[in-house]
Amino acid sequence: MTWANDTLSVGELAQRVPAGHERFLLGIAGPPGAGKSTLAQLLCRALIDAARPAVVAPMDGYHLRNEVLLARNALARKGEPDTFDAASFIADLRLLRETPVGVAVPWPLFDRRIDEPTEAGVIVRDERIALVEGNYLLLTDDEAPGWAEVRGLLDACWYLDAPRPVLTERLLHRHIVGGRTPDQASAKVAGSDLRNADLIAASRHRADLVLTAAGRGYREN
Numbered sequence: 001m002t003w004a005n006d007t008l009s010v011g012e013l014a015q016r017v018p019a020g021h022e023r024f025l026l027g028i029a030g031p032p033g034a035g036k037s038t039l040a041q042l043l044c045r046a047l048i049d050a051a052r053p054a055v056v057a058p059m060d061g062y063h064l065r066n067e068v069l070l071a072r073n074a075l076a077r078k079g080e081p082d083t084f085d086a087a088s089f090i091a092d093l094r095l096l097r098e099t100p101v102g103v104a105v106p107w108p109l110f111d112r113r114i115d116e117p118t119e120a121g122v123i124v125r126d127e128r129i130a131l132v133e134g135n136y137l138l139l140t141d142d143e144a145p146g147w148a149e150v151r152g153l154l155d156a157c158w159y160l161d162a163p164r165p166v167l168t169e170r171l172l173h174r175h176i177v178g179g180r181t182p183d184q185a186s187a188k189v190a191g192s193d194l195r196n197a198d199l200i201a202a203s204r205h206r207a208d209l210v211l212t213a214a215g216r217g218y219r220e221n
């Protein structure tokens with residue numbers, strides 16, 4: 001069902017994911033707080049409902065551990081491109097591409113409650129569609145060293161956008177719920193999150209499809 005001229009339901013978006021591949025890696029890029037994880041989960045469920053086994057393989061699980069960030073004096077910058085283990089993410093994307101369907105590939109997740117990654121948080125095995133969601137899927141090495149190989153390992157990459165005031169409000173809310181004071185939350189959003197959002201926005205034109213949430217669906221931009 002289509003709600004407005006150009007508004008797609010998640011079910012319609014699921015139909016945009018090509019069939020017939022041994023394993024299809026679909027990236028969902030976008031700024032922090034855009035709703036990538038939410039879209040990936042909804043899309044995953046819609047694909048499974050359509051008898052197309054899918055799994056979410058987020059980039060978030062490649063966050064460096066807090067003790068590593070602390071040792072590098074980078075804990076306050078957590079979330080910026082160099083606070084992730086991009087090399088391991090790229091190696092695991094390659095493994096996911098090269099491993100036959102039916103053979104297990106462990107994939108880390110990020111646990112927001114403890115603010116740390118969990119090794120083998122999900123096991124990819126029989127799923128022919130992997131939804132790879134995260135911030136830094138479309139960057140060049142000029143924009144952030146070490147990330148450029150990601151795009152070539154994805155079969156397609158979508159971009160989920162959201163207006164800056166929406167991002168700001170969601171990120172402030174998240175940081176306050178996570179234990180920061182309003183002032184600390186504002187400082188993190190202005191000094192780090194929105195700078196990351198600007199870097200990511202510069203990569204938007206490389207996406208195969210750009211979406212913005214609209215009501216219960218998503219509008220194609």
Ligand SMILES: Nc1ncnc2c1ncn2[C@@H]1O[C@H](COP(=O)(O)OP(=O)(O)OP(=O)(O)O)[C@@H](O)[C@H]1O
Nearest residue numbers: 030031032033034035036037038039135170213214
């Ligand atoms: N379509 C939507 N409509 C309204 N709210 C939404 C929508 N999608 C996501 N949200 C809300 O926005 C917030 C951020 O969503 P989500 O965690 O999916 O974003 P994200 O892009 O994965 O963020 P991050 O990059 O930080 O992981 C959540 O509170 C979520 O409930």
Ligand SMILES: [Mg+2]
Nearest residue numbers: 036037038060
């Ligand atoms: Mg997320």
